[in-house]
Amino acid sequence: MKKVVVDAMGGDYAPHEPIAGSVLAVKDFSDIHIILVGPEDKLTKELAKHDYPRDRISVVNASEIIEMDESPASAIRKKKDSTIVVGSTLVKKGEAEAFVSAGNTGACMSAGLLKIGRIKGISRPAIATVFPNIKNQTVVLDSGANVDIGSLELTQFALMGKIFAEKVLKKTDPRVGLLNIGEEEHKGSKLTHETYPLLQEMPLNFIGNVEGRDIFKNTVDVVVCDGFVGNIVLKTSEGIADAIFKILKEEILKSRLAKLGALFMKPALRGLQKRMDYTEYGGAPLLGIKGISIISHGSSNAWAIRNAVRIARESLLNNLVETITENVQEINATDEGGE
């Protein structure tokens, strides 16, 4: 039985959706035990509304909540009984193997770093976001954990992204690309110029520079960038997808015939929405720490939480952390040997 902690108070729809998502998860995954963290009374009351195998969900009390707009580092220090601190500490102590939260992203990251701890040799952990592409998925990292980094960090992101794509997205020999403003090697910034030759030297299927549009074309599996750029890619994508659906709705409402057409097209529109929907991927793992931490979108519903647990489970079953640890040690050993 794999033990996964779910932050019952994380996100815009807590505790209702995280709890409903946990119930879905234990029903769908017979090898998962969920530990809900949050105010015990409240959670017990909410849990009582559900029908589920009682021995598969337990509650650990945490009396505080880190709000979405709190400064992460100081919140982690001050709110020692917050769901994010208590949950991450359970993973640190080995009482659970993974943590899932739709709460304050920065706080989840800080807790991952400060409580669960970095893998030896990793300079900076990265948030790996799974994007839909026209055929399956592309993982982009870092998507928000680190700004102002160097080429060492980018090469480590490439390695971790490759392992995640293999182990969790089940891609064979994933294609790794460096996000840039053109495909030619000479294009880009000082940082991409420094990173390009380093990626060429690594045991990776490095396909060179890729552009923003490649993320969605299934021409690359792992896209490497700094957290500033990655976060802007993520938010821009969300923004344009929302705008397209909103404008389409407006255009449909302009004509009766279009409204009828939309009714006929409902399954197709739903298919599109499902394929573009972030809730299908559940959450973004924080890679590079000594445990599994999945950071879910603030507006996660039960299905998103259930899928975040699925990602955590697949990461555990496929030894994601162990594989990253071994590979980093090997690469660092090679680097030292070569010097």
Add this chain to the structure above:
Amino acid sequence: MKKVVVDAMGGDYAPHEPIAGSVLAVKDFSDIHIILVGPEDKLTKELAKHDYPRDRISVVNASEIIEMDESPASAIRKKKDSTIVVGSTLVKKGEAEAFVSAGNTGACMSAGLLKIGRIKGISRPAIATVFPNIKNQTVVLDSGANVDIGSLELTQFALMGKIFAEKVLKKTDPRVGLLNIGEEEHKGSKLTHETYPLLQEMPLNFIGNVEGRDIFKNTVDVVVCDGFVGNIVLKTSEGIADAIFKILKEEILKSRLAKLGALFMKPALRGLQKRMDYTEYGGAPLLGIKGISIISHGSSNAWAIRNAVRIARESLLNNLVETITENVQEINATDEGGE
């Protein structure tokens, strides 16, 4: 009569589409004269297929073409009889007032910089790309001209973007935002931290940090970022919009009813496509040079070229270059006065 040079050999569909677009432009705008640059024989032959007021389109010979994958700076130096060099030189000499090209973006930029020349006081010219939002447009700059820049350049982009939004997009007191990974002032990179207080001091309606998703929400009019980030925003947006339309098509083809629905929805889908279509905006002006240069998408069709001429015309009629020149001088004078 305003004279606009159109690069007849620029883009994937040259010379057919640039010439057809020029014909559309002289028909739609009675105050525009188009000078086509390219191989005279070829252009004259292609022009003969069209019906248009003969005295409103002329041809200037240019025997060379800068290919899409050529290195811009060296191409500009070597190919002195290329359409981009000849066209930009016409603007420099005052024989025309604007240049429109769907050719090599970097070469258009270099030619703008080296042939037409920077406005005094402007550190780096910027490409301003107009994005559709749910209500009208948002301009993002720089979208590819400059990587590895500093806060001075970003403040100048803000000023130029504001003037473009007022003069060409007809926005009153445009809202200017700094593209960042969160709204709070403390968020972001070293560059955004340095730039934020400078933007607060400027005679702008500075609304603070904005995120990628704001570009499409009509919550900001001018979005300021470096050219690396801006280019990735542009390509990511194109990529996801293409993916959405592609997936929707696939989903529609799965069911007969959906196909019928799509037929009924055709006007709505076309409305959506029109509102998301870059060809409506025609091209991105290179701001900060002593003339008008509009850089169009490589895949521009006649409509896109016609609209690029429209943007050039509106820039000319509303004294875009003169206004930028005056404002930069004022701000530089204030800065010196304050020291």
